[in-house]
Amino acid sequence: MIEINNLSKRYGALLAVDDISFSVEPGQVLGFLGPNGAGKSTTMKMIAGFLTPTAGSIKVGGFDVGEDPIQAKRSIGYLPEGAPAYGEMTPRSFLGFIADIRGLAGDRRRQRIDEVVARLNLQQVLDQTIETLSKGFKRRVGLAQAILHDPQVMILDEPTDGLDPNQKHEVRALIQAMARDKIIVISTHILEEVHAVCTRAIVIAGGRLLADATPAELERSSRYHGAVSLTTPQTPAVVEALRGLAEVDQVEIDPQDGRITAFPKQGRALFPVVSELIRSRSFPVDELALESGRLDEVFRQITLPAQVERARA
Amino acid sequence: MRSATMSIFRRELAGYFATPVAYVFIAIFLILAGAMTFYLGGFFERGQADLSSFFTFHPWLYLFLVPAVAMRMWAEERKSGTIELLLTLPVTMGQAVLGKFLAAWAFIAIALVLTFPIWITVNYLGNPDNGAILAGYIGSLLMAGAFLAIGSCLSAVTSNQVIAFIITVVVCFMLLLAGYPLVLDAFSGWAPQALVDGIASLSFLTHFNAISKGVIDLRDLVYFGLMIGGWLYACTIVVELKKAD
Numbered sequence: 001m002i003e004i005n006n007l008s009k010r011y012g013a014l015l016a017v018d019d020i021s022f023s024v025e026p027g028q029v030l031g032f033l034g035p036n037g038a039g040k041s042t043t044m045k046m047i048a049g050f051l052t053p054t055a056g057s058i059k060v061g062g063f064d065v066g067e068d069p070i071q072a073k074r075s076i077g078y079l080p081e082g083a084p085a086y087g088e089m090t091p092r093s094f095l096g097f098i099a100d101i102r103g104l105a106g107d108r109r110r111q112r113i114d115e116v117v118a119r120l121n122l123q124q125v126l127d128q129t130i131e132t133l134s135k136g137f138k139r140r141v142g143l144a145q146a147i148l149h150d151p152q153v154m155i156l157d158e159p160t161d162g163l164d165p166n167q168k169h170e171v172r173a174l175i176q177a178m179a180r181d182k183i184i185v186i187s188t189h190i191l192e193e194v195h196a197v198c199t200r201a202i203v204i205a206g207g208r209l210l211a212d213a214t215p216a217e218l219e220r221s222s223r224y225h226g227a228v229s230l231t232t233p234q235t236p237a238v239v240e241a242l243r244g245l246a247e248v249d250q251v252e253i254d255p256q257d258g259r260i261t262a263f264p265k266q267g268r269a270l271f272p273v274v275s276e277l278i279r280s281r282s283f284p285v286d287e288l289a290l291e292s293g294r295l296d297e298v299f300r301q302i303t304l305p306a307q308v309e310r311a312r313a
Numbered sequence: 314m315r316s317a318t319m320s321i322f323r324r325e326l327a328g329y330f331a332t333p334v335a336y337v338f339i340a341i342f343l344i345l346a347g348a349m350t351f352y353l354g355g356f357f358e359r360g361q362a363d364l365s366s367f368f369t370f371h372p373w374l375y376l377f378l379v380p381a382v383a384m385r386m387w388a389e390e391r392k393s394g395t396i397e398l399l400l401t402l403p404v405t406m407g408q409a410v411l412g413k414f415l416a417a418w419a420f421i422a423i424a425l426v427l428t429f430p431i432w433i434t435v436n437y438l439g440n441p442d443n444g445a446i447l448a449g450y451i452g453s454l455l456m457a458g459a460f461l462a463i464g465s466c467l468s469a470v471t472s473n474q475v476i477a478f479i480i481t482v483v484v485c486f487m488l489l490l491a492g493y494p495l496v497l498d499a500f501s502g503w504a505p506q507a508l509v510d511g512i513a514s515l516s517f518l519t520h521f522n523a524i525s526k527g528v529i530d531l532r533d534l535v536y537f538g539l540m541i542g543g544w545l546y547a548c549t550i551v552v553e554l555k556k557a558d
Contacts, residue, residue: 048401051557073403080401084394086324088331093324100320101402129331145398 001025002047002153002183007056009042009207016042018207019056024200026152029179031198031215032187035303039207040187041081044157047185048078060153074102077151079159083142087131091122091141094130095148102149116144119174135162143171147178154178156186160193172197191295203299206306219293222301227291228274229261238283247273261291317404321412322419329420338382342424345374350431363441367431368449368525372489372518375460380481382421383464384474386413387552391472396556406549414465414545421457425450445527452524455537456517460485462544469551472558485517492516 002024009017017039024030032040045051047058049069058065063072085094095116099109117123120140125133130141139162146154159175160168175184175197188194194201194215201218203211211218219225232238235258242251242260247268252261264270271290278285329335346367350356354366390396399409435441463484468477490496492513500509513519520533 045397045557048397050397050401070403070405073401076401078398078401080394080397082394084398086328086395087393088328089324093327097320097324098402100323101317101404103316103403 001059001061002185003057003059004043004047005057007043007046007058008054009039009046009051010054015207017046017053020204020207020209021056022202022209022212024183024185026181026183027179028200029175029184029186029198031194031201032185032204033189033191033194033201033299034187034204035307036189038204038303038306040204041157042207043204044078044155044185044187045080048076048080048155049073050080074149075152077146077149077154079142079146079154079156081157083139085130085138085141085145088129090127090129091117091133091144092126094141095144098145098148104149112148112150116148119147120144121170136164136167139163140167140171143174151182153183154185156184158188159186160188160190168193191299194295203302205303206309208306210302210306215295216292218298219295222291222293222295222298223263224261224291224297225293226268226270227261227263228270228288229259229291230274230278230288231257231259231286233284233286235260238285241277241281241283242274245273245277317402318408318412318415321399321404321409322416325413325416326419329416335420338378338420339424339427342374342378343427345378346370346428347431349374361439364431364435364446364449365525367428368453371453371525372456372521375457376482376485376489379421379457379460380464380478380485382417383461383481384468384477386417386465387469387548388472388474388477391469391556391558392474396552400556406553410465410545410549410552414462414548417461417465418454418458421461422454425454425457442527448527448529449525451529452521452533455524455534455541456521459517459537459540459544462541462548463488466544466548466551469548469555488515489517492519 004023005021007017007020008015020039020043032043034040042051046053047060047065049065049072052066058072060072061075063075065072086097089097095113099113104112117126120143122137122140122144125137130138133141139159143156143159146156156175160171163171172193175186178184179197179199186193186197198215201211201213201215202209203218213221230238235253239251239253239260242248242262245262247264247270248262249265250263252263253259254261262270262274275288277283278288349370350364350367354369356366359366387396390399400406404412432446435446436443460481464477464481467481467484468474470480471477487496493516497509497513500512520536523530523533
């Protein structure tokens with residue numbers, strides 16, 4: 001359990017994190033979303049016990065990070081931004097060092113190291129120095145380090161940054177596999193990732209918490225939620241017909257691919273009406289889709305005002 | 314508690330030998346120590362069975378070599394970001410500072426032990442007072458430790474290793490010569506006598522010379538102990554303040 005109360009962090013004149021409160025329960029995968037410089041990393045650094053908050057409190061697993069940092073840090077696995085590691089070490093010696101300092105010994109030490117090496121596919125680079133590894137392997141060494149002691153709480157700052165699509169998929173699968181009874185907090189600016197792994201998303205911009213919802217709820221707040229999009233060779237006629245429907249609020253045409261999107265009026269179901277229209281008028285339609293909502297659009301909508309405000313300040 | 318310090322100690326010490334830096338350092342230390350003893354110190358010409366011509370030059374040797382070892386200690390951690398990794402592991406700041414310091418000190422101790430041929434030489438040529446030689450080694454190691462503690466604190470001040478090196482050399486040089494006119498003249502004109510005496514008593518050279526002559530005085534040991542402890546304590550504060558910059 002992570003409990004964060006009225007957390008703030010000030011760097012000189014800049015208020016990097018501004019009065020944030022939330023809590024995370026076991027079983028949740030929490031995604032931190034926000035533009036660069038929003039305060040995501042700063043918040044994670046404070047949870048991990050690296051930065052001292054200017055105000056507010058953080059409790060991890062019942063231990064106050066400020067008052068009982070060692071106990072709190074024991075229950076946390078942390079992947080810092082950029083996955084730093086000692087370049088002159090090999091993954092084998094590096095994981096050995098982490099295991100020692102985390103107090104793993106004997107059979108358990110061997111078993112845990114074997115397990116994370118297998119899970120992150122590090123076998124082939126175990127005896128190569130970390131500085132010679134590719135970005136993807138470095139990131140995986142960082143992840144291995146973070147999950148080595150099988151922590152209750154994992155704070156992963158951009159865990160899939162620099163990975164290729166296959167590796168991203170593997171890391172997401174790993175996060176989902178670990179998620180059952182753990183607390184996982186990841187930061188990302190890849191919105192599809194929120195969809196893929198998170199059970200909950202927090203949007204931060206300008207240091208403030210702007211939204212706290214499930215990815216599906218966020219999508220629902222998109223103006224695209226419930227919209228119907230289609231492509232057809234008879235664009236003008238179809239647009240005309242769509243505009244005539246009582247349920248349609250607005251129709252837009254994508255200038256690039258000619259895709260037509262019809263937005264419903266508040267609370268109206270559009271899809272059945274549109275499909276009925278197509279059938280009755282026999283419009284030739286190549287593609288027809290119900291939009292569930294676009295996270296990127298919601299993201300912009302939520303974060304832009306905060307960024308503008310900060311730029312002005 | 315203890316094992317975190319030990320883990321850091323082992324990692325750091327292995328880190329020195331994982332790169333050519335350690336071997337270059339040891340080679341240069343041994344060559345310079347030898348050259349100074351024989352050419353500047355006149356080891357043979359003096360015709361005495363002791364190692365004072367060997368120990369005399371250690372402060373000057375350390376003045377440049379120890380800051381070179383110390384400069385990467387925290388500056389490197391900050392530059393590569395590993396400081397964030399290290400300080401979010403379940404270790405206290407004291408354990409981290411102590412583990413890194415002890416590893417660097419052990420590394421210098423290894424270099425110092427490798428000067429043993431000169432001890433064999435002097436025993437082969439005559440009958441030296443081996444107790445005095447041991448005292449000389451202890452004094453030399455203590456002084457290296459004090460330089461190192463200063464260097465570790467100052468390497469936490471900046472993430473630029475060159476700046477860390479230069480500041481450390483200057484501070485060590487001032488402390489080395491604190492008992493000599495070069496430093497004291499800057500104070501004697503205006504400062505009260507008590508302050509001037511105080512500064513003079515901080516001189517590395519005075520305390521080192523006493524030990525290297527074979528006289529281990531408790532006051533000299535306390536002096537070096539306080540120097541090391543004080544600078545390391547300052548180091549924990551500086552790292553805490555500067556870690557996030």
